[in-house]
Amino acid sequence: MATLNELRDLRGTAVAEARKIKDTADAAGRPLSAEERASFNLFMDDSIKYKAQIDDEVRLQDTERELATVAIAAAADTRGKGADPRDEFRDAAFRKMILQGERHLNIDELKSLTSELVTTRGLSAGTDIKGGFTLTPQEFVNQLIVNVKNRVFMRGLAKVIPLNGSMSCGVPTLDTDVGDADWTPEVGTVSEDNNIEFGKRELKPHPLSKLVKISEPLLRNSALPIEGIVNDRIAYKFGVAMEKAYLTGNGSQQALGVFTASADGVPTSRDVSEGNTATEIQADNLIAVKYSLKAQYMSTAQWLFHRDAIKQLAQLKDGNGRYMFDLSEKSGVPDMLLGRPLMMSEYAPNTFTTGQYVGMFADFSHYWIADSLALQFRRLNELFALNNQIGFIARLETDGMPVLAEAFTRIKLG
Numbered sequence: 001m002a003t004l005n006e007l008r009d010l011r012g013t014a015v016a017e018a019r020k021i022k023d024t025a026d027a028a029g030r031p032l033s034a035e036e037r038a039s040f041n042l043f044m045d046d047s048i049k050y051k052a053q054i055d056d057e058v059r060l061q062d063t064e065r066e067l068a069t070v071a072i073a074a075a076a077d078t079r080g081k082g083a084d085p086r087d088e089f090r091d092a093a094f095r096k097m098i099l100q101g102e103r104h105l106n107i108d109e110l111k112s113l114t115s116e117l118v119t120t121r122g123l124s125a126g127t128d129i130k131g132g133f134t135l136t137p138q139e140f141v142n143q144l145i146v147n148v149k150n151r152v153f154m155r156g157l158a159k160v161i162p163l164n165g166s167m168s169c170g171v172p173t174l175d176t177d178v179g180d181a182d183w184t185p186e187v188g189t190v191s192e193d194n195n196i197e198f199g200k201r202e203l204k205p206h207p208l209s210k211l212v213k214i215s216e217p218l219l220r221n222s223a224l225p226i227e228g229i230v231n232d233r234i235a236y237k238f239g240v241a242m243e244k245a246y247l248t249g250n251g252s253q254q255a256l257g258v259f260t261a262s263a264d265g266v267p268t269s270r271d272v273s274e275g276n277t278a279t280e281i282q283a284d285n286l287i288a289v290k291y292s293l294k295a296q297y298m299s300t301a302q303w304l305f306h307r308d309a310i311k312q313l314a315q316l317k318d319g320n321g322r323y324m325f326d327l328s329e330k331s332g333v334p335d336m337l338l339g340r341p342l343m344m345s346e347y348a349p350n351t352f353t354t355g356q357y358v359g360m361f362a363d364f365s366h367y368w369i370a371d372s373l374a375l376q377f378r379r380l381n382e383l384f385a386l387n388n389q390i391g392f393i394a395r396l397e398t399d400g401m402p403v404l405a406e407a408f409t410r411i412k413l414g
Helices: 004-027 034-081 085-100 107-121 138-151 216-220 226-248 283-290 307-313
Strands: 159-162 169-176 197-203 206-215 302-305 335-337 340-344 357-362 367-380 389-402 408-412
Touching (some): 085 216, 197 389, 216 389
Parallel strands (some): 302 340
Antiparallel strands (some): 302 357, 367 389
């Protein structure tokens, strides 16, 4: 596996070669030939691949440092206050359930994994001490959320609200703002404003579930971090579903995505197609998009594109012949476009035809996510026995939506 420095060097070389091809064509005053276009795309594909590897390694190292810090703090806290024996008993029961299954738990272990869930979520949650869904220890849940966050672009930038016991979260919205203040005489009547109107949207976590399968020999190998393996696979499966919903979800029994035109989220009035062709993003459009945001959002806004769109952006120049796309040469520092960070997601739209969304410039802190952290977990012993595998089903509940339309601007093709 290449080191971070080696990956940065490889990426820099790929981008330099791509730009060399483009500069050669530009100097000759002609478009790229078919052969040049193929080579250019190969180098850009390599650049995107290396960037993804760099980002993954940086996130992994950051998470490892974070976990180490948490572990040290937890150890210190345990030494100072003493651990709750009930938590230790429940954690041990949960590990035993993962490794051996519910039928190997005694009645006290089963109760430790189900009683709290019955109390906090109600019998409708489907709890069954004879083998149903069990309450997952908070440590496992927290680590799952950390792992999901590291895989999901939106969760790292959005406002995340844990709903502990609440069924939903009402989001007050300013549908119509107050009019401008009036100049009045020193002695006189102050004019009354009748414009302001408040609305309310609701974030109500919807169930999200996934099945992962792990081989029995792997589970029996106690030398491996079994809980970490299970957690990692669940986080990956949940992360993909969440990312797709936060970006393109329709809001019906799932999150409302930023690329979904909706009066409850980002309406079509926040679309900018000015300057674009039916199949390509143009430099003038990016400038129009950037300055469609108010100044208070500009300093925290970021660009979001699919890697296919970034291939186009890498070729764009301003009126002075300078590339608009700035390649980062430092680990952990994002690429820049018109002075603002550029983020990449595999689940951003990438269909380049008339009227399609192909990117966004936004302050993503105005996307709110509501989580219910009562993660339910079940081990399936028999269903995949023919393949010598054990199944694990996990369920949690989440919702998300843009709460301030003016903080988002979508890029639309002409």
